[in-house]
Amino acid sequence: MSDLIVLKESINELVKNVVEKHGASRAELIPILNEINRKMGYLPSYALEEVARLTQIPKSQVFSVATFYQMLSTDEMGEHVIRFCESAPCHVVGGRQVWQRLQEELHLQPGQTSPDGKWTLVTVSCLGVCGVGPVLIVDDDMYGNVTPDMIPEILARYA
Amino acid sequence: MAFFRSHVLVSVDPECLKRGAHEVIDALHDELVAQGLIDEVQVLETSRIGDPVFYGPDMMVYPEGIHYANLTPDDIPYLVEEHFLKGRPVERFRAQERLVRDEELRPPQPKEVRVVLRNCGVIDPNNIEDYIAEDGYMALAKVLTEMTPEQVIDTVLQSGLRGRGGAGFPTGRKWQFARQSPGDVKYVICNADEGDPGAFMNRRVLEGDPHAVIEGMIIAAYAIGSRQGYIYCRAEYPLAVKTLNIAITQAREFGFLGKNILGTDFSFDLEVRMGAGAFVCGEETALMASIEGRRGEPRPRPPFPAVAGLWMKPTNVNNVETYANVPQIILRGPEWYSSMGTEKSKGTKTFALAGDVKNTGLIEVPFGITLREVIYDVGGGIKDNKGFKAIQTGGPMGGCLSAEFLDLPIDYESLTKAGSMMGSGGLVVMDEDTCMVDIARFFMDFTQEESCGKCTPCRIGTRKILEILTRICEGKGRDGDIEQLEELCTWIKATSLCGLGQGAPTPVESTLKLFRHEYEAHVYEKRCPAKVCRALISYEIQPDVCTGCTVCARNCPTSAISGERRQPHKIDPDICVRCGICMQVCNFNAIVIN
Numbered sequence: 028m029s030d031l032i033v034l035k036e037s038i039n040e041l042v043k044n045v046v047e048k049h050g051a052s053r054a055e056l057i058p059i060l061n062e063i064n065r066k067m068g069y070l071p072s073y074a075l076e077e078v079a080r081l082t083q084i085p086k087s088q089v090f091s092v093a094t095f096y097q098m099l100s101t102d103e104m105g106e107h108v109i110r111f112c113e114s115a116p117c118h119v120v121g122g123r124q125v126w127q128r129l130q131e132e133l134h135l136q137p138g139q140t141s142p143d144g145k146w147t148l149v150t151v152s153c154l155g156v157c158g159v160g161p162v163l164i165v166d167d168d169m170y171g172n173v174t175p176d177m178i179p180e181i182l183a184r185y186a
Numbered sequence: 187m188a189f190f191r192s193h194v195l196v197s198v199d200p201e202c203l204k205r206g207a208h209e210v211i212d213a214l215h216d217e218l219v220a221q222g223l224i225d226e227v228q229v230l231e232t233s234r235i236g237d238p239v240f241y242g243p244d245m246m247v248y249p250e251g252i253h254y255a256n257l258t259p260d261d262i263p264y265l266v267e268e269h270f271l272k273g274r275p276v277e278r279f280r281a282q283e284r285l286v287r288d289e290e291l292r293p294p295q296p297k298e299v300r301v302v303l304r305n306c307g308v309i310d311p312n313n314i315e316d317y318i319a320e321d322g323y324m325a326l327a328k329v330l331t332e333m334t335p336e337q338v339i340d341t342v343l344q345s346g347l348r349g350r351g352g353a354g355f356p357t358g359r360k361w362q363f364a365r366q367s368p369g370d371v372k373y374v375i376c377n378a379d380e381g382d383p384g385a386f387m388n389r390r391v392l393e394g395d396p397h398a399v400i401e402g403m404i405i406a407a408y409a410i411g412s413r414q415g416y417i418y419c420r421a422e423y424p425l426a427v428k429t430l431n432i433a434i435t436q437a438r439e440f441g442f443l444g445k446n447i448l449g450t451d452f453s454f455d456l457e458v459r460m461g462a463g464a465f466v467c468g469e470e471t472a473l474m475a476s477i478e479g480r481r482g483e484p485r486p487r488p489p490f491p492a493v494a495g496l497w498m499k500p501t502n503v504n505n506v507e508t509y510a511n512v513p514q515i516i517l518r519g520p521e522w523y524s525s526m527g528t529e530k531s532k533g534t535k536t537f538a539l540a541g542d543v544k545n546t547g548l549i550e551v552p553f554g555i556t557l558r559e560v561i562y563d564v565g566g567g568i569k570d571n572k573g574f575k576a577i578q579t580g581g582p583m584g585g586c587l588s589a590e591f592l593d594l595p596i597d598y599e600s601l602t603k604a605g606s607m608m609g610s611g612g613l614v615v616m617d618e619d620t621c622m623v624d625i626a627r628f629f630m631d632f633t634q635e636e637s638c639g640k641c642t643p644c645r646i647g648t649r650k651i652l653e654i655l656t657r658i659c660e661g662k663g664r665d666g667d668i669e670q671l672e673e674l675c676t677w678i679k680a681t682s683l684c685g686l687g688q689g690a691p692t693p694v695e696s697t698l699k700l701f702r703h704e705y706e707a708h709v710y711e712k713r714c715p716a717k718v719c720r721a722l723i724s725y726e727i728q729p730d731v732c733t734g735c736t737v738c739a740r741n742c743p744t745s746a747i748s749g750e751r752r753q754p755h756k757i758d759p760d761i762c763v764r765c766g767i768c769m770q771v772c773n774f775n776a777i778v779i780n
Contacts, residue, residue: 056479057462061421095481097463098421114383115578115614116540118628152465152636154422155386157540158289158547
């Protein structure tokens with residue numbers, strides 16, 4: 028059996044479980060996509076087709092929802108995803124310098140994944156922890172009061 | 187019935203028991219008998235009072251409300267003699283306030299009044315009994331047993347409560363519309379999609395006092411005649427979602443949610459729906475589209491949600507803070523609530539104070555307080571004793587106000603009149619080193635990104651504004667740019683479909699009005715007065731201060747700095763990328779920005 032078939036079968040299994048858990052209804056589409064996204068790191072187009080088939084929602088509409096929300100990604104993400112809060116409260120307390128440094132250290136533009144697949148750099152809207160800005164999240168770890176000098180050290184933790 | 191002059195509640199949670207709570211109770215009992223006080227002082231067992239790790243075993247003495255902590259059986263004879271026989275509280279046994287550093291929510295500052303935030307950081311949000319002990323669900327009981335739905339709506343109307351999501355629509359009127367709308371199935375929605383950058387009031391309420399929101403929603407459901415509600419919470423707040431789900435489960439167990447609430451024939455249940463990261467879903471029609479499983483795109487109103495909302499059924503949508511106010515209004519009466527605030531804006535409002543102010547974090551103040559009081563009394567003034575330049579109110583669709591508005595009383599009308607808005611409650615304070623053109627560009631970058639793309643003025647107009655602002659910040663501003671910005675602002679505002687587009691130009695419009703000289707300096711003189719915009723500044727080494735230590739030259743990423751050791755160095759402006767590293771590393775403050 029080729030790898031592709033194995034992959035498709037495991038996606039079938041995952042999607043089936045998630046759809047069964049939430050129920051195959053239109054109102055559950057976003058929770059379903061959210062969970063698949065969390066489990067797989069992104070939404071491969073084959074998984075979306077499978078969701079459409081099981082929920083009886085037109086493919087076009089499943090894709091339109093999947094591409095609308097910021098937290099759902101149709102692109103494969105790197106091993107570690109760095110989310111930088113780009114909101115005003117972080118910006119005015121030195122976020123700009125941190126963001127600059129982050130891009131320089133990783134050699135990445137926002138939205139890009141490094142060629143070795145290790146890092147993805149994205150911006151997020153306000154995370155609501157403005158009291159400790161500038162803020163960034165690596166995977167599920169949140170860092171507050173970040174200064175440009177802290178960037179190499181934070182990145183080194185995931186090396 | 188026996189009458190006791192004093193009640194002693196001893197904490198017997200597992201941790202306190204491990205630390206000897208039963209021995210303390212036995213000693214207490216023995217000593218009260220010995221002193222002949224056993225008929226006057228009642229000893230009761232209760233669940234945890236303070237954090238047992240720090241306080242246990244501990245007890246609470248009423249009516250004084252004195253908290254004694256870290257007790258051993260040996261302490262009891264002295265305690266009983268002093269406190270219960272002689273009536274002198276024993277200071278050395280009293281629980282010391284633990285110093286916690288909560289950067290988001292400090293102890294109340296001068297001029298604060300806490301209604302919505304009253305329980306945050308005080309009660310355990312994961313224990314419904316803590317909320318009940320603070321009069322929780324009393325308002326619900328009162329509503330279900332003593333009031334008709336019409337009376338509830340009247341009370342909310344009289345209190346003058348207005349929607350805390352930003353628009354300030356009278357809550358009672360909204361409920362009235364939803365009640366009067368024909369239909370058997372009606373929905374109650376709590377908008378917890380708090381997306382405004384810098385505003386995290388709702389997150390703290392959901393995480394710290396979820397039952398207040400739930401109770402407010404149940405009361406709203408009773409008032410409009412709904413059996414099902416949804417809390418739409420943004421995905422960026424995982425802890426809030428978790429806390430809410432725990433709270434809902436506990437409320438069901440206690441009979442506050444589900445069938446036949448408190449034994450009446452009123453039934454109502456709640457579900458949390460999570461967003462997936464879309465700012466526009468804070469708009470109520472977009473929010474409902476998202477709950478229905480579609481793209482979160484707004485639609486024109488009317489029809490308003492009260493007539494045709496979720497799944498085209500009459501729906502009442504209120505913000506977290508609005509619902510959290512309701513139980514207090516019912517319990518303490520509409521007169522109490524309307525005694526706070528201004529003529530048209532009643533009660534209190536929570537704000538998230540951020541930016542260049544000393545005490546950042548959440549505050550709750552009565553309407554009518556001035557911006558100056560908020561910044562200097564509650565916020566402790568500007569950081570590093572710098573000068574105040576502007577305050578941005580109302581989130582990314584609000585405006586920036588300059589120093590001349592410092593004495594403006596905060597209420598819905600006066601902020602709108604000043605060219606800004608109330609919004610959901612973000613306050614970003616900016617000091618003299620802030621470039622207002624850069625800030626305007628920054629906000630535009632945000633709204634441009636968050637525009638859902640459905641209507642043209644918002645989708646293309648915001649992009650156009652952003653292009654012009656970026657050009658200006660890069661030193662490529664042209665004659666006519668300022669005028670074109672003004673024209674774009676006017677049209678986007680007038681023709682956009684929803685609040686996002688209509689509000690998007692406000693930061694640009696307000697800074698154009700109040701800080702026009704900064705735009706002019708950028709465009710005509712190619713100069714950034716606040717020395718922020720990189721293309722318009724240059725770094726220079728003061729030769730008389732420079733010691734020639736070479737630190738700057740060694741740290742410069744582009745090797746733009748040259749000079750002999752112990753001789754003044756020089757920066758080549760053509761190679762310099764204006765990263766500012768040299769200025770950060772210089773130990774002699776020899777580098778200045780021009």
